[in-house]
Amino acid sequence: MAKNVFRLSFTLLAICVVCTALVVGAHDYTNSIIAEREAAKIEESYLQVFPQAGKLEKIAAPADSSIKEIYRSAKGAGFNGYIYTVAPKGYAGEITIMVGIEKPSMKITGVKILNQKETPGLGAKCTEPAFLNQFLDKDLHKPLVVSKDAQKPQEIQAITASTITSKAVVSGINIASAHFRENYLK
Numbered sequence: 001m002a003k004n005v006f007r008l009s010f011t012l013l014a015i016c017v018v019c020t021a022l023v024v025g026a027h028d029y030t031n032s033i034i035a036e037r038e039a040a041k042i043e044e045s046y047l048q049v050f051p052q053a054g055k056l057e058k059i060a061a062p063a064d065s066s067i068k069e070i071y072r073s074a075k076g077a078g079f080n081g082y083i084y085t086v087a088p089k090g091y092a093g094e095i096t097i098m099v100g101i102e103k104p105s106m107k108i109t110g111v112k113i114l115n116q117k118e119t120p121g122l123g124a125k126c127t128e129p130a131f132l133n134q135f136l137d138k139d140l141h142k143p144l145v146v147s148k149d150a151q152k153p154q155e156i157q158a159i160t161a162s163t164i165t166s167k168a169v170v171s172g173i174n175i176a177s178a179h180f181r182e183n184y185l186k
Helices: 002-047 121-127 127-135 162-181
Strands: 055-059 067-075 078-084 097-104 108-115 143-147 155-156
Touching: 002 097, 002 108, 055 127, 067 162, 078 162, 097 162, 108 127, 108 155, 121 127, 121 162, 127 155, 143 162
Parallel strands: 143 155
Antiparallel strands: 055 067, 067 078, 078 097, 097 108
């Protein structure tokens, strides 16, 4: 009887060791693939928000700010624009936004929502082209504002029943444009 318990215990232990090794191996193998895909997705996002991007150089983002990353695009003899990743607080948490700003015109070349947890059917509409396309070619010499019926050039039409999300996205873009004006518009 004791011999059977020992043999069954050893068999179970061997099975657990083999399964653990297989899980660890699968994790190590897929982890690098996932990281590569995420990097490719981010690279694609850079080109979506700043199609004329050249060689990108990462610049230090200010501490204690909702600006998470800044990339400067070098093309030809100078810099032709910047890509900001900002994370202002929305209704249900941070909204991670990537925005491209052309230099020297200071116009928005693209906006992409990378991550959000807003209410489905309401705030989550911030990812839709109908909302994001409003930002294209906006002049950032003055801050943008949220409006219920955008009539003026600096106004952005709010998402119906989701003013907090709309204001958060506009706030994030205004933070990026203010940083750009203060540091790179020389």
